[in-house]
Amino acid sequence: MRLVIIGSGNIAHFFASCWSGPHQIIRIISRNSAHASALAHAFQASYGTSYDEIPPDADACILAVNDDALTEIAAKLRLSHQLVVHTSGSVSMEILQKISSHHGVIYPLQTIRAGIPVRHAFPVLIEASDPEARQLIRMLASHISDKILEADAAKRRQYHLAAVYTNNFVYHLMTQVRWFCETHELAFDLLLPLLHETITRIIDYPPFSQQTGPAKRNDQQTIQTHEQMLADHPALLELYRVFTDQIRKLYSDA
Incomplete structure (x- = not known):
């Protein structure tokens, strides 16, 4: 899959590391241009600061940002057909409805910091809007963990x-x-x-x-x-x- 990651913090680094082998990170978008540039350089991707800069050939857009930023992005970002996923444990999947009809959640139940390896296996909680989204999300999650569990917003919170x-x-x-x-x-x-x-x-x-x-x-x-x-x-x-x-x-x- 061709992936766009919005965010340049700990979770963005972690997901990019997990997915750069089986998938292609094509763009990093972050309000912090320097951070976006550094992360993009590490994975041979392009970078930008605007949510309008999603390449049309992207297969999925990952919102690896804090909960407050999710609200801002949800009000601005619109996709034609691509899967959009957020990574929060406390925000409902429904916040993504206006961005794309194919949407969901990939929430790693683990403490994550860039540069510090996770030394123990951990579960990933997922949720999807439809069967097609579920299949793609489960596939992405499988490159993070062998233990994938479905959990709705209430259980995830x-x-x-x-x-x-x-x-x-x-x-x-x-x-x-x-x-x-x-x-x-x-x-x-x-x-x-x-x-x-x-x-x-x-x-x-x-x-x-x-x-x-x-x-x-x-x-x-x-x-x-x-x-x-x-x-x-x-x-x-x-x-x-x-x-x-x-x-x-x-x-x-x-």
């Missing part, structure tokens, strides 16, 4: 929300922990074996069964000591109290 907790909030929590370690001249690396073991147990066992710590035991003396230690770390103190309260309530009812 739920997975996206669950992914925010699983990924985004964990990064934030560990960022706060790292700052705490640096402030108190502690070696953050000493916590990494614990982090690895925690993730391994989450994979191997129900998380509820593996919970330990002062909140589960309702160890008031330790909890009070920890809160005093966090007096100069309001962000961590707020998180500590929320987690402690929820864990204590959850296991008091168990």
